Amino acid sequence: MALQLKQFGAALTTRTLAARIVRSEVSKTILRSRSVVLDFAGVDLITQSFADELVRDIVLQHGPKAVAWSHADPGVERILRHAIAARLNSPRTNRPIPIRVHDRATTLLDPDDSSPLF
Numbered sequence: 001m002a003l004q005l006k007q008f009g010a011a012l013t014t015r016t017l018a019a020r021i022v023r024s025e026v027s028k029t030i031l032r033s034r035s036v037v038l039d040f041a042g043v044d045l046i047t048q049s050f051a052d053e054l055v056r057d058i059v060l061q062h063g064p065k066a067v068a069w070s071h072a073d074p075g076v077e078r079i080l081r082h083a084i085a086a087r088l089n090s091p092r093t094n095r096p097i098p099i100r101v102h103d104r105a106t107t108l109l110d111p112d113d114s115s116p117l118f
Contacts, residue, residue: 045075
């Protein structure tokens, strides 16, 4: 199920906003459908702190296969990838989680199961 992030603004910039989105929207969607596609259509800017909080909360609460994203412009995609790499390759996780891009969305993969959820 896709969550349109544009409803929160064209510039997504704070950790507080990311945490609120996870609490109010993402968790509900994942409970209903086991996963969420974050649709970045119409979002022009995200900050590193927003991306880090969004990724951290989703992955730590629901696992890496619970989230994918679509329609991220190159700048947004770069920040998402950086946040994921920084978060998931940190000493706390101690194992990298690869990213797969395919025609419908970009997904995180569980290193123990290389098949994407979507």
